[in-house]
Amino acid sequence: MQIKKTGRCAMKAASLFNFISQFNVQVALNPELIFEKNGRFFLLNDLIKPLVNRDFFYAGVYLGKAKAGKFFPSFILLSLLAKEGQANRIVIDRKSAWLFICGRDVLRKSIVRIHGQAKKGTNTLVLNEFGECLGFGRILGKVTGLILGNEIAIRNVSDIGDFLRRER
Amino acid sequence: MGLMSGKDFFIDRYQQLGWKYRETKLRQTIRINETNAKGKNLVDRLEHLGVSLEKIPFLKSGYWVQSSKVSVGATAEYLLGFYSIQEAAAQIPVSLFTRLKGKFVLDASAAPGGKTVQLANLMENTGIIVALDVEKRRLSALSNHLERCHVRNTLVYLLDARLSSNLKFKFHRILIDAPCSGNFASDPVWFKNRTLKDVERNSALQRQILTKAVECLADDGELIYSTCSLEPEEDELNIDWAIKNLKLSIEEISCHGEKGLTEIFGTKLDPLVERCKRLWPGETQGFFVCKLKKRGVVL
Secondary structure, three states: OOOOOOHHHHHHOHHHHHHHHOOOOOOOOOHHHEEEEOOEEEEOOOOOHHHOOOOEEEEOEEEEEEEOOEEEEOHHHHHHHHOOOOOOEEEEOHHHHHHHHOOOOEEHHHEEEEEOOOOOOOEEEEEOOOOOEEEEEEEOOOOOOOOOOOOEEEEEEEEOOHHHHHHO | OHHHEOHHHHHHHHHHOOOOOOOOOOOOEEEEOHHHHOOOOHHHHHHHOOEEEEEOOOOOOEEEEEEEOOOHHHOHHHHOOOEEEOOOHHHHHHHOOOOOOOOEEEEOOOOOOHHHHHHHHHOOOOOEEEEEEOOHHHHHHHHHHHHHOOOOOEEEEEOOHHHHHHHOOOEEEEEEEOOOOOOOOOOOOHHHHOEHHHHHHHHHHHHHHHHHHHHOEEEEEEEEEEEOOOOHHHOHHHHHHHHHHOOEEEEOOOOOOEEOOOEEOOEEOOHHHHHOEEEOOOOOOOEEEEEEEEOOOOO
């Protein structure tokens, strides 16, 4: 992690940084540009920062929200992590990609490629065949091996189908 | 109130304005978010999913959905922000701004955010958009839209557009997609629910928004005013009032639509009001749009 853990903002953003580190990734986020509002974190840029006052509702890049000590990432943050070469990423096949955004877990046989760590209990980004980030999940067990593996390999934690669920 | 409302009342008004009423069934329309979809072969990908598209000739990134085997609002490509569902006429106002990259832009009535996302796309996420809306519930929808489409340059406030000058900013570009009475083509119970009183109330609100927005428009700035109302009180009559009272000029625009009306129920308006565009329902919903600038500013 290349993050200067200094200042009040960095303290507040600890859950965010802890979350990012779970993906075996190094992202340089400037704590001076991270703003927190009601548990929601936003990454500003030098243009937006001087214009923000405490009453803002949304600003810059939404990173996610912290609630009860847990961090819920935005899909912008996940896609930023997915662009980092060494991040834990798993590419799944087309059918499984559709099921994943419907909230389903990933079967071992649906995994096409693995990048980064794939140890049991770690978090991994889940990508479709085009390399687009669909969300993330937790690795439950062996992710390689028999092509016909019908076991659940990745538990769905969050997927972009959430945009539709929020509207209900 | 019976005489100032109802289908017959409004149809008669449209006839007096030179348009013969006909029922309209709108086609679903999408707009490709070009910045996000760059290099994605999006049209091919959607066709592969069973979505048949037809390019809309008068829009840069708009497509009609001819048929679809899947819900267009639930594909991975939609959820990844590669396109938005946005009615054809609603895609016009933002496209009328010039040189948006790096600019400081006000979206005065932003929710649910279709036009905000379009702005961010054309700005390629440079500059700043300040997006306002007066309803918190609608701001949540706006925020979801911004997140889905990976917008990075927007600052959102829960604020009435009539208070926009309180921000003390000067904007290079201002979009007033004004709260309006809507139109029958996009609202099946429109004739039942709307009265002339609603129209007049909205017209007054729109004038207040215009007045305050002009106060925060940079001297060389561009202001786009649009409504999805067919009622001239919210359209040509407001713009005629604006050029007479707010020192604004109407710019020539080139887009789909007919010339703005310059005679409304016997009242003659400034001839330059014809530079506005009026879209009667048909290929699109009903719509009105114009571009305004400050008059007499020596730059």
